[in-house]
Amino acid sequence: MSDETRYLERGAAWTPLWYGPGFAVLGALAELATGGPVHVVAWVLVGLGLAAITVPWINARRRFHTVRVTSTALWQGREELRLDRIAEVTEVGTPAGARVLGGGWSVPRNYDELPVRLDDGTVVLAWARDGEALRAAIRSVKGWPA
Numbered sequence: 001m002s003d004e005t006r007y008l009e010r011g012a013a014w015t016p017l018w019y020g021p022g023f024a025v026l027g028a029l030a031e032l033a034t035g036g037p038v039h040v041v042a043w044v045l046v047g048l049g050l051a052a053i054t055v056p057w058i059n060a061r062r063r064f065h066t067v068r069v070t071s072t073a074l075w076q077g078r079e080e081l082r083l084d085r086i087a088e089v090t091e092v093g094t095p096a097g098a099r100v101l102g103g104g105w106s107v108p109r110n111y112d113e114l115p116v117r118l119d120d121g122t123v124v125l126a127w128a129r130d131g132e133a134l135r136a137a138i139r140s141v142k143g144w145p146a
Contacts, residue, residue: 003070007137009128011065011077012058020050065108067128069137076126077102081116083142088117089126089135100125 024047031038068075073082079102092115100107101124107113112131116124116138128134139146 003072005068005070006141007067007069007134009067009130009134010062012061014058016058017051017054020054021047023047023050064102064104065111067126067134069134069141071141074101074126074138077104079103081124081126083138085118086116086138086142087119087121089114089138092117092123094125095123098123098125101127 024043027046028038028040028043031043064077066075066077069083071083073080074086075081081101094113094115098115099122101116102108107125107127111127111129112134114126114128114131114134116126118124126134136146
């Protein structure tokens with residue numbers, strides 16, 4: 001069986017990388033429009049500096065908030081859960097103290113939680129921006145009816 005990606009949610013896009021340089025261009029244009037001196041070197045440094053501090057943030061979000069379902073595993077950030085360990089994803093209650101997949105203390109903000117019952121009876125919390133799509137992807141890969 002191939003290990004192709006069946007569902008993918010990136011933790012962040014690379015587009016915020018352009019916010020800093022865009023801000024710098026707007027600042028330089030504002031200086032130009034007001035007739036004052038345009039500090040080109042300063043605005044270039046501001047744009048590059050803001051882009052440079054954005055790269056680690058994007059990289060961390062892509063590493064720790066990416067959700068992927070392949071034909072064999074569910075990936076939550078850097079944690080892998082083999083799909084053959086999943087017993088149920090529908091009508092599973094969330095017990096207090098359920099472990100969150102991906103290594104966090106809680107489900108990331110602005111993400112839906114999806115309780116998952118494992119083959120040993122324990123319940124863990126998976127998460128995705130679109131919890132229903134994640135549930136459907138897992139059910140589809142496991143061959144369960146929708």
